[in-house]
Amino acid sequence: MSEKNRAAILEHMKSRNNTCADCGASNPEWASASKGLFICITCSGIHRNLGAQVSVVKSLRLDTWTDEKLKLMEEHGNDKGNAIWARNVPLCYRRPKPTDPHVLREQWIRAKYERKEFIDGATATKLFNRFTTRIFEKKGKDDNSWNLRLFVLSAEENSLAYFIKDQDREPKCTFNVTEINVTFAEERTSKENSLQITYVSEGLTRNYFVYSDSGKEIVDWYMAIRNAKLNLLGYNKPGINSEKLDRVLTRDFIMEGFLDKTGPRDEPWQKRWFTLDGRRLLYLEKPMDPHAKGELIIGSHMEGFALQEGVKSGKHQDDDYCFTLITPWKRDFVLKANTENERRMWMDSLSKVIARPMTDEDKEEMKLTREATKKIKKKTSLRYFRRVFIY
Numbered sequence: 001m002s003e004k005n006r007a008a009i010l011e012h013m014k015s016r017n018n019t020c021a022d023c024g025a026s027n028p029e030w031a032s033a034s035k036g037l038f039i040c041i042t043c044s045g046i047h048r049n050l051g052a053q054v055s056v057v058k059s060l061r062l063d064t065w066t067d068e069k070l071k072l073m074e075e076h077g078n079d080k081g082n083a084i085w086a087r088n089v090p091l092c093y094r095r096p097k098p099t100d101p102h103v104l105r106e107q108w109i110r111a112k113y114e115r116k117e118f119i120d121g122a123t124a125t126k127l128f129n130r131f132t133t134r135i136f137e138k139k140g141k142d143d144n145s146w147n148l149r150l151f152v153l154s155a156e157e158n159s160l161a162y163f164i165k166d167q168d169r170e171p172k173c174t175f176n177v178t179e180i181n182v183t184f185a186e187e188r189t190s191k192e193n194s195l196q197i198t199y200v201s202e203g204l205t206r207n208y209f210v211y212s213d214s215g216k217e218i219v220d221w222y223m224a225i226r227n228a229k230l231n232l233l234g235y236n237k238p239g240i241n242s243e244k245l246d247r248v249l250t251r252d253f254i255m256e257g258f259l260d261k262t263g264p265r266d267e268p269w270q271k272r273w274f275t276l277d278g279r280r281l282l283y284l285e286k287p288m289d290p291h292a293k294g295e296l297i298i299g300s301h302m303e304g305f306a307l308q309e310g311v312k313s314g315k316h317q318d319d320d321y322c323f324t325l326i327t328p329w330k331r332d333f334v335l336k337a338n339t340e341n342e343r344r345m346w347m348d349s350l351s352k353v354i355a356r357p358m359t360d361e362d363k364e365e366m367k368l369t370r371e372a373t374k375k376i377k378k379k380t381s382l383r384y385f386r387r388v389f390i391y
């Protein structure tokens with residue numbers, strides 16, 4: 001067969017396999033020639049790292065294809081391949097999308113083809129159920145140290161606890177699994193295999209950060225928490241919508257990153273780490289702080305929330321990439337992004353939140369958060385007053 005014919009056949013096959021077999025990215029340009037799968041360039045890099053005994057990677061356009069290899073591609077393909085390699089994926093398992101964290105994608109591919117966790121007869125779900133204790137590095141609350149801690153997850157007791165020492169009788173802290181959220185945290189920790197655990201109590205958020213040298217440990221733990229929530233919340237029914245599950249088991253932040261902000265009395269710009277978590281907007285002095293410097297629930301137009309490019313009053317200088325979050329309360333938030341693109345992304349995300357009507361639950365959460373932040377402010381100003389008074 002001529003080179004030209006082979007290229008035409010590959011092109012034709014690609015039209016039936018137009019998304020990556022592993023992450024769903026469109027227009028895959030690479031292949032696992034030994035497994036007969038069409039994959040994207042990023043997934044191809046992970047396949048290559050598995051070694052040729054697991055997956056032989058080839059470029060659809062740049063490599064030469066023998067008739068034999070071409071036949072294998074024709075006989076297999078993505079649908080047939082996934083019917084084998086992803087036959088028994090547990091309901092709790094989050095399958096990666098092209099924009100998801102690298103560690104999630106890598107462990108999905110390793111679980112599929114290297115560890116064969118999802119083939120017929122494999123017992124991945126049982127693995128997550130049994131999974132109860134793990135040792136992770138946990139970031140210290142008040143400093144930048146990372147310390148080994150024992151974490152115990154019990155779906156039966158709806159609890160996630162951690163112990164300072166493994167022989168300790170009492171945990172340092174215990175949460176209800178159904179009340180925590182877990183997200184991958186590389187952007188905040190600069191560590192690839194890391195997670196942020198968020199717990200909202202009495203209207204305020206507490207952040208915890210953990211990491212492991214092993215990507216498998218961190219992804220397994222993430223899935224174990226999802227599995228515990230799945231069972232506790234009663235979503236372990238066949239036919240449940242997987243997109244909905246992805247939202248209720250673990251929730252990714254809508255936006256996060258550094259923005260400049262001015263205070264209520266026209267103070268100089270201050271750099272803060274902002275997180276938009278559903279309706280909740282938090283700003284922290286540093287990305288890994290345990291508590292936010294400020295947090296609020298963003299309401300809708302109905303409650304008097306609005307967004308404006310630039311600044312509302314003549315009070316602040318209209319710097320580049322500014323925008324104002326208008327609230328029904330005494331203060332508006334004047335914020336400044338680093339680039340036009342960042343401003344666009346923040347404004348788009350916030351606009352969507354404001355356009356969505358609030359539920360009764362949102363309103364309750366807003367009240368709780370308002371009261372809690374007011375209490376903290378009072379405490380801080382009292383402390384400030386005392387200091388001024390003494391010295």
Ligand SMILES: [Zn+2]
Nearest residue numbers: 020023040043
């Ligand atoms: Zn891919």
